Amino acid sequence: MAHKIVKSRYFGDEGLIETMAEVPADKLKAWGPGTELKIVGKPVSRLDGYEKVSGRAVFTFDVILPRMTYAKMLRASVPHARIKNIDTSKADDLPGVLKILTFKNCPKIPWHWGTTALFDEEVRYEGDEVACVVAETGQIAEEALGLINVQYETLPFVTDPELAMKTDAPKVHGWGNIIDEKPSVYSRGDVEKGFRESDVTFEDTYSTQIVVHNPTEPHCSVAAWENDKLTVWDSTQAVFAVRDTIAKSLSMPASKVRVIKKYMGGGFGAKLEAGKYSVIAAILSKEIGRPVRIALDRKEMNLSAGNRPDSVQKLKAGARKDGTLMALSQSSYGNVGAYPNGADCSTPLRTLYKCPNVQTEEYSVLTNLGRSRAYRAPGHVQGTFAFESLMDDLAEKLGMDPMELRKKNYTEVDPESGRPYTSKRILDAYLQGAKAIGWNEKRKPAGSEKGRFRRGIGMASQIWWGGGGPPAYCTIKLNQDASAHVLAGTQDLGTGTYTYLAQITSEVLEIPLEKIQVTLGDTETCPYCGLSGGSLTAPSVSPAVRDAAEQMKMKLISAASAILETAESNIKYSEGKMSKLDDPAKTITISEVIGEMHERVLVTTGAREANPEGYEINSFGAQFAEVEVDTWTGKVRVIKIVAAHDIGRVLNHKTLLNQFHGGIIQGAAYALLEERVVDEYTGKVLTTNIHDYKLPTVQDTPEIELIVVSESDPLISNTGVKGIGEPAIIPTAGAIANAVYNALGIRIKSLPITPDKVLMALSEKI
């Protein structure tokens, strides 16, 4: 390990000791704590805000090309069947229909790791792709779908993961329904011994529902060919990944597939991979020699575009009387739908607190339903709800304040690897969050409230991977008029990437934001960056941008020192001008420097440096919820959420708040509203529109207070940024569930906490 841990006080109220690794000399150029920045961190409005609020921003959904055609997908109407025959002749004859693809005439392109094909003879869930029609208009394509005659040989199906795990259950594929045919397991210490040595144990089973991402902008692609080159506009979180999948599917060189994503109405993990629609649009476009647009509608998104798997989590905790955790165990399973995926959710239990003995086993189960996909903090959201509910239940049994139980089990090293964190400020998040919610003043004993409306306060903690990492590159082009281009192959999902990359460039080069043009999301012209998911974007890309900008500044200073005939150390760089420190009248502008260099445009490429070895990099946080339960209707209202988080350096306080608002609203809706409902007798999804599927509205939005307890984590990178997209949602449901428990003295163990469950629980208590 390279550096020792320094324990230092950053916040003094209660004399809290926080963990922060010592910053070595070679990292001193990082924007560490105490570094005052002019633009970075400020609440700068989005540079693309005007375009978006005026409705002029062209999202992938809005892309229109000359001679563009429209494709629609025919999807399976049954949960499991073999296609005996498809007759497309009537549809083919419909005027305006240009081409219909089915398993019969489409090349066999492997999909979902070869478990199926782009078009398969067997369909495994209601919504599986059966055919695709491309026509002059979307209306014609839609009409043609109704003219396709599919004869199914129906097969037995299963939608419930518990049933699916049984040996005699219908098989989704030829083989068993449990992924890898065994659970994924983890263990440290001796969990049985731990439970034996505990003074108190508590165990219970918690469960969560399936929720659907439902981003504002549907999944969509527009594909167009120029000779042997394909351009795909795709609403994606990963332009390079989509490119590589399309190239592989069509056996093309990656350089001949250009994937572009400019503006995007959210993804939340549902747009991390190429959709079948992207590849199908490309194939159809080549066939008919015209651009093809495929956009999923809301029903298709709810059937086929992914979801967060559900979970049934049997948890057990053992502790000493003083609250010291001695053992934790988890046995759980989750429904991943018809194609392989993972449903693990035990990371919070394994890593949130110090505990010597831990054991988990988790089953990911195939069923005849739409496939699960990563969804904002996959695993962590369901795991944190259950584990933090258990922690509160354990605290109740111990007679301890739940926050004190968490503090008691604070760990300053990662419990799995034993490595220290680059920084960890969760204790301060507890302190400041508790103060903001009124933990000590307003919180009453659980169930002590009376009357129709009962209030309660609860909290939950959160851990997430936070550091990002290489490879991520950024190119800066500085024009002679001191305006700059910033190019990076990352993507702005609506989170503000365009804006904060401009801020970093502006900060370093001291040129105004109005002179900076940021280009993202183009595999042809932008340097490589990875996917935008896992809260990786800002911590991965921001250091590459700063690196490119610092290189540019050095290039200018070096040229200025030659022009002004002085040492580089004697050059002062300020506001895009360079002057001699010992003779400030000798000043030269960027324009003049570039002119003297006989250049027109200077170019630098920066890279994300490697993460420090020997450390864990995590974001931490705690959220505090105040709720009010209407005991007559069973309705839970979230009054306020306080989110106190350690996220390293803030790049833009306004877009940061947006992220937290979004995450917390989504988390609260997960706690109280959203649920994909399936009819187990027909295997059909009943909630395929946003009338039936309960997305939150402004009416469901609580007051939100965000407290950032960190300044910067300079050990990670030159910007000191940790990821925040996912931390925002992780503890929300747990905090709300614990607040409901505090209000009623009743534990609702199954999400969402809907009025019927509350009323049922209240009636059982009476």
Added chain:
Amino acid sequence: MAHKIVKSRYFGDEGLIETMAEVPADKLKAWGPGTELKIVGKPVSRLDGYEKVSGRAVFTFDVILPRMTYAKMLRASVPHARIKNIDTSKADDLPGVLKILTFKNCPKIPWHWGTTALFDEEVRYEGDEVACVVAETGQIAEEALGLINVQYETLPFVTDPELAMKTDAPKVHGWGNIIDEKPSVYSRGDVEKGFRESDVTFEDTYSTQIVVHNPTEPHCSVAAWENDKLTVWDSTQAVFAVRDTIAKSLSMPASKVRVIKKYMGGGFGAKLEAGKYSVIAAILSKEIGRPVRIALDRKEMNLSAGNRPDSVQKLKAGARKDGTLMALSQSSYGNVGAYPNGADCSTPLRTLYKCPNVQTEEYSVLTNLGRSRAYRAPGHVQGTFAFESLMDDLAEKLGMDPMELRKKNYTEVDPESGRPYTSKRILDAYLQGAKAIGWNEKRKPAGSEKGRFRRGIGMASQIWWGGGGPPAYCTIKLNQDASAHVLAGTQDLGTGTYTYLAQITSEVLEIPLEKIQVTLGDTETCPYCGLSGGSLTAPSVSPAVRDAAEQMKMKLISAASAILETAESNIKYSEGKMSKLDDPAKTITISEVIGEMHERVLVTTGAREANPEGYEINSFGAQFAEVEVDTWTGKVRVIKIVAAHDIGRVLNHKTLLNQFHGGIIQGAAYALLEERVVDEYTGKVLTTNIHDYKLPTVQDTPEIELIVVSESDPLISNTGVKGIGEPAIIPTAGAIANAVYNALGIRIKSLPITPDKVLMALSEKI
């Protein structure tokens, strides 16, 4: 001077001695003579050929954007006037008209170095911009033009440069009509003394006409805004220059103007600067909030899009009896039209041959006609015709073979600077060209032919700047599947740049052409390259591409040596694979190397190195023409052109031939067909379509034989390439004129050599 000149034989037939500078050790990596290349130099078909012949390639002219609108320009109908009033009210009321710009409502944006504005109250030629209408369709805009009522106060005008030079001539601007109010002059030695010491002198006056570029694709722009950012698709030879002019005109940062040019139907110098139409499209687009397209029609191109200035050249030569040139003088003037430009054409006289005493004076004259612009080898085409006619006339007077006169005055250093050439092989061009045309066998004494059809053979030499130079950059992105992107901010005018940049990348990295995607002509995403004119593109950009590719190869070799645990010198790179020299079974692919590096895409940026100091870099060549004159009709038919040129290394023999075919056909049409005709009484151009303006057709195309006498010029750059776009056209007209003289024994001193001039000259001789 860094390196001594080596005289070495490359072609032995007549024991010719050729000049080639010694290549220093640090240039040994250049592709010098003798270097065998696999793909570079081969006649590879254009990578964009399929798109072009299938009609699917989207030129700027073809760009269609959603909600695009169409603008048309109202142009002055008189050669010189002040606008008393413009009434656009009727046009404004026409349904579908969206906006009309005139000098009244358009900001005063300086144009042509401040001598006029984007819209000026004074018009100075028929075709000057008066107003611009944007409408829903082009038809509506066209109709609206007719509804604009312009009241002119007509002013005196002048169209003839000889008249315009007189002190009492109407003034095109307030000041005198001679640019800079004086001729540009040059002199070396003592020209009077030179003539005195001559045994023979010859003087005469030669003149050339105005010709119009008339590229296939008209000048056009499509402008579209996204918030504060402007994108302009422009049919231009210089995306960065157009960008900078638009940015300056609109007071915008350069980074907020993106100029894109993908495919282009020729420019020939007429598209080197931003047109008024580009800026007007941008202004209108901002005003109406929709994309605006402006495309000039053929009439507008012939009036307003530039031309080659004419020339009246009074030349004198003096020589010893043995042919040794003693003195040369030139006094000339040319018509630059209504806005400042240059009409100098004396470079051939000053630099083609060894001559100690030279004096030139040249007048560039303003008239009330469309402005001249650079046109393929500006100055050289008119200058070479006149000077090489004079050389033949002198040879005749000396009783010498004209080619012998040229060989006699061969110079191995630049006559102006005294510096040696990096390489010069014009003697071999004479030798091989003469052999191919049958100089010794077929050529008869001038005027010795009899009968109706009389054949003649003539030749002319050529010099042009050839080296290109920095700044020019290229970025290569190598994907894990060993496919590559090549990005450069240059532009392919139709000359094959896309193809030869791919060839260079393929040559170095040994990956197939099909895996290489070249992106050019985009100021936002491509690294900087200069304009495409002056035959600069290939010699400037090709070395940057090779540099980027070589860096990439080194990066791969370096990584492979680490992976295979051996020295870099022990790595053999072949066909995209790296193996140990001493253990060839140990092989690793590009894919594996990139994977092992934990990368996905490798990026390198190459740059054009500086030209060697102390040298002149020129392309040289000689063309030989065989003609047949029909003495009954006066029509001259070019039977064959042999073009023998020293152009350094050939990148692609197919596109090279295309360039020579184009240049020679254009040169032959300059000699025989093309002429802009003006009615001097009205100041109106009479040849504003390609029925009246005589562009050549396939019927006018001679047999063309190209001989490349050079292998490579490694001293210039790592590719050894000299520019060839302009050399192709320079000597053609002179060679034809000399062949006509050889056929008839009559000198036609004025271009074009039309039947009327031939018949008139024949009748005078009888």
